Amino acid sequence: MNTHKPAKQAAFYTVAETARLLRVDPATIYRAIREDAFPAIRIRSRYVIPADAVEQLAAQAAQTGSCVDVAALAAERRLARDVARLTQGGRR
Numbered sequence: 186m187n188t189h190k191p192a193k194q195a196a197f198y199t200v201a202e203t204a205r206l207l208r209v210d211p212a213t214i215y216r217a218i219r220e221d222a223f224p225a226i227r228i229r230s231r232y233v234i235p236a237d238a239v240e241q242l243a244a245q246a247a248q249t250g251s252c253v254d255v256a257a258l259a260a261e262r263r264l265a266r267d268v269a270r271l272t273q274g275g276r277r
Contacts, residue, residue, distance in 0.1 A: 194236060195236055196235070196236055197226070197233040197234060197235055197236060198233065198234045198236055198239065199231075199232075199233060199234075200214045200215060200218075200225075200232055200234065202234075203234045203239060206239060207239070214234075215232070217255055217259075218232055220256070220259055221259045221262060221263060222255040222256050222258065222259035223255055223259075224238040242255070
């Protein structure tokens, strides 16, 4: 009888874990976070990355069969924030 339970997937990854998964340097992840090009949650001076976000980026690349450009995603988010701020009369 197999009593081995499958490991529960983490809800969040550290920057180092994310970098290892994506096979990039952690500095690349930190830079992308600072440029608002990568999803993260800041808790005091530390960042954690939602596991779902990493999976969604991978799924998007697999579904489209093309490169997912996180810089373009960041530009879209910045534009949406700017439009929202302008349509709300400059209120935050």
